[in-house]
Amino acid sequence: MTNPLQRPVLTIGLCFIVALLEGLDLQATGIAAPHMAKDFGLNAAMLGWVFSAGLIGLLPGAFIGGYLADRMGRKWILTVAVVLFGLFSLGTAHAWDYSSLLVARLMTGLGLGAALPILIALTSEAAPERLRSTAVSLTYCGVPLGGALASLIGMSGLGEGWRAVFYVGGIAPIAVAFALVAWLPESQAYRTRGTAVTAGNSTVAQLFGPGQASRTLLLWLACFFTLTVLYMLLNWLPSLLMGKGFTRPQAGTVQILFNLGGAAGSFLTGRMMDRGHAGRAVCIAYAGMLVALAGLGLSPSFGLLVLAGFVAGYCAIGGQLVLYALAPTLYPTQVRATGVGASVAVGRLGSMAGPLAAGQILAAGAGVGGLLLAASPGLVVAAAAAMALLGRRAPKPEANASQEVAS
Numbered sequence: 001m002t003n004p005l006q007r008p009v010l011t012i013g014l015c016f017i018v019a020l021l022e023g024l025d026l027q028a029t030g031i032a033a034p035h036m037a038k039d040f041g042l043n044a045a046m047l048g049w050v051f052s053a054g055l056i057g058l059l060p061g062a063f064i065g066g067y068l069a070d071r072m073g074r075k076w077i078l079t080v081a082v083v084l085f086g087l088f089s090l091g092t093a094h095a096w097d098y099s100s101l102l103v104a105r106l107m108t109g110l111g112l113g114a115a116l117p118i119l120i121a122l123t124s125e126a127a128p129e130r131l132r133s134t135a136v137s138l139t140y141c142g143v144p145l146g147g148a149l150a151s152l153i154g155m156s157g158l159g160e161g162w163r164a165v166f167y168v169g170g171i172a173p174i175a176v177a178f179a180l181v182a183w184l185p186e187s188q189a190y191r192t193r194g195t196a197v198t199a200g201n202s203t204v205a206q207l208f209g210p211g212q213a214s215r216t217l218l219l220w221l222a223c224f225f226t227l228t229v230l231y232m233l234l235n236w237l238p239s240l241l242m243g244k245g246f247t248r249p250q251a252g253t254v255q256i257l258f259n260l261g262g263a264a265g266s267f268l269t270g271r272m273m274d275r276g277h278a279g280r281a282v283c284i285a286y287a288g289m290l291v292a293l294a295g296l297g298l299s300p301s302f303g304l305l306v307l308a309g310f311v312a313g314y315c316a317i318g319g320q321l322v323l324y325a326l327a328p329t330l331y332p333t334q335v336r337a338t339g340v341g342a343s344v345a346v347g348r349l350g351s352m353a354g355p356l357a358a359g360q361i362l363a364a365g366a367g368v369g370g371l372l373l374a375a376s377p378g379l380v381v382a383a384a385a386a387m388a389l390l391g392r393r394a395p396k397p398e399a400n401a402s403q404e405v406a407s
Helices: 007-040 044-072 074-093 098-126 129-140 142-156 162-183 188-196 203-208 213-243 248-274 278-298 302-330 333-363 367-390
Strands: none
Touching: 007 044, 007 074, 007 098, 007 129, 007 142, 007 162, 044 074, 044 098, 044 333, 074 098, 074 162, 098 129, 098 188, 098 302, 098 333, 129 142, 129 248, 129 302, 142 248, 142 302, 188 333, 203 213, 203 333, 213 248, 213 278, 213 302, 213 333, 213 367, 248 278, 248 302, 278 302, 278 367, 302 333, 302 367, 333 367
16 A cells, blocks of 8 residues: 555656656657658648647647546546557557558547646646645656657657657557556545536536636636747747757757756746745746747847747746646636646647747748747737736635545
């Protein structure tokens, strides 16, 4: 029997590993893309659909994963999601033509999307109230660290054997799924909520009922615009830097610093929120994003560009962490994973809109400065929505949400 004091640590540790694998897979396609295009004879438009297929899968995956986790259990739906993205990552390595490649990436995205809201709900419910934001931040640190690992693989040249990246991204999640079955405790908050759910409480009513609609809409608004800017940077940053005359290794270095800054921003923002400085965390994240965007567009030297990249990652992913830490506090246990999943799904719409809008703005001749300027109003809207959410958190979290029981 696991010591009760060890259960939150075990839950957070296992969820961190899943998040690390998620971050690795999210950027693996970008690393493999040049060699994948050569093997399959893909042009730029076809390659764009390979990228988009994974992102399209993330959207329904986030909502469906959260919905099922509220009805069938956090542990088992997370395990299924991890197996799903592991199997279809292996499927990507074994794709035989363009169509099979698209299906593999779509299904991988479905599993990745389903996992994230469950990770957030699980870690929020496992930790004591005073450390909930820190727990979510520690788990979410895995995503940018997995992205940094993917960038290192790309810089090392291992991406040339592109199938190897997807073998790692497939075998590791399946191995972790066995660990989840053996050691991940089910959420005590989920277990005790089972008899409290009434048949008349539909999901829509619980997300948009009296006093709940404003929370849900503000959260969706903030998630959409924050992820619009974040994924604009993740997708376009290397190309923008190389367009300014920097080399591919220099662009890769900035991207690694962006991800490391994101890990630092995730953790430190979570600690700030748990210490009662949530408003300050919001101001730092969104004001810092505006400053960092200007720095990326105007930095005359590589040293300043590296600093701007680190700050951009710190603030962009720190801003996302604010929302992910807030989301579980806005909903009761019986609809928590659904509420978080819906907000993640809406954020995924932003993650698709950002790169597309950036492409159109650049094609219109606005340049890097014009692109970064166009992103600024969305950040102001997201910051205002996040500040408004701070006063709408549930006043009394469940008393037992910090405890876990052995599965």
